[in-house]
Amino acid sequence: MPEEYKIINTSDGRAWVRSSRLRELREVDAIIFDCDGVLVDTRRSYDAAIAEVVDRLLRWIGFRLPWKRFAPSLILRLRRTGGFNNDWDSVYALILFSILSLTESEVRRLVNEDWQKASDERKPSILPVGVRAVMDGVVAFTRNFCSKDGVIGYESVNRFVQTNTFSPVYASALGRVREWLSYPGGPPTGLLSTIFDELYHGSKLFRQMYGVPARYHRGRGLIEEERMLVRRRDLEAISKLSGRGRLAITTGRPYLPTKYVLGDLMAYFNRKASIFIGDMDLHPELASKLAQFRKPSGLSLVDARRALSSGMVLYVGDSAEDIMMVEAARRLKEPVLFAGTYGTGLDPNEQSRYLKEQYADLILPTARQIPFILGSVKG
DSSP states (O other): OOOEEEEEEETTTEEEEEGGGGGHTTTOOOOESSBBTTEEEEETTTHHHHHHHHHHHHHTOOOOOOHHHHHHHHHHHHHHTTTSSSSHHHHHHHHHHHHTTTTHHHHHHHHOOOOTTEEESSOOOOOOOHHHHHHHHHHHHHHHHTTTOOOOHHHHHHHHHHHHHOHHHHHHHHHHHHHHHTTTTTTTTHHHHHHHHHHOOOOOHHHHHHHSSSSSOOSSOGGGGGGESSSSSHHHHHHHHTTOOEEEEEEOOOHHHHHHGGGGGGGGGGGOOOEEEGGGGGGGGHHHHHTTOOOOOHHHHHHHHHHHOOOSEEEEEEEHHHHHHHHHHHTOOEEEEEEEEEESSHHHHHHHHHHTTTOEEEESSSSGGGGHHHHHHHH
């Protein structure tokens, strides 16, 4: 281990407490939670939506790739950069990397096909492509892209793709694909983002959010596959440690789907101290205010801690951008500690090692172990 950690066995697995942070951990008087992967298990929703939308859009273009097998590790690699908290960006990257991975003759056939008006009902002919070679290319491009410094979202993808465009025929194909996806346009006009949100939220919730009926997906959304990672009794126990009204949420989700999943558990979180960054896509009047909070900015933690009147706040997350957000808040002299969860990682053992390498102050199998761990530390 890069630094000494104390090991505590819990009912969900091992937890690690950073020895040099014991004094500060005893001072924690408020807790801020990320939502995805911390309060809610999203492996069968958001991650599945990325793979499904990439697969559907590439099938509309005219070729099939085995995304269910390859997507999880590619998604994790993109997220580990700390610049892909928005899953629309991950879809965009994987589609463009797929086009780059085609041979020139395959791209030439793609350019000559009329696929831009394709849909589930009107599919173009399936183009023969070397599936293994294309997936090897996608993996290589993703690794190369993620090895660069400062990659953040779709703009970094566009710069990388421009650098790796090999000939005019690739430029023509990529230009058509980008125009067709109409990204970074949001729902209900942008194709990529609209299909993603319809598939994830389901047609009923999508209509509540955007005020228009779903066009590409009818029925239930993948949000129905999510399960809670904390229970009422866990939040009761955490509230007893911190005090009522001293829990908050900072998440990239909009408020409405967060409330949809958490239900009456939302009552445990201080609404005035919570920040739902995804609301900027639903409410243009909030966009300029919420844009400053987009991860990995530390300003959301600054605002939330002050709204909670906390002297030492613990932020609970599970991703690279969560770690970067805490580091950004600390550079602003904010008293913030970080607890990382590993139980819903693609490889929990690798996730716990990663959190140790990043010097997380607490490493937990699940957020529901917070009362036990903090109780032990404070005791």
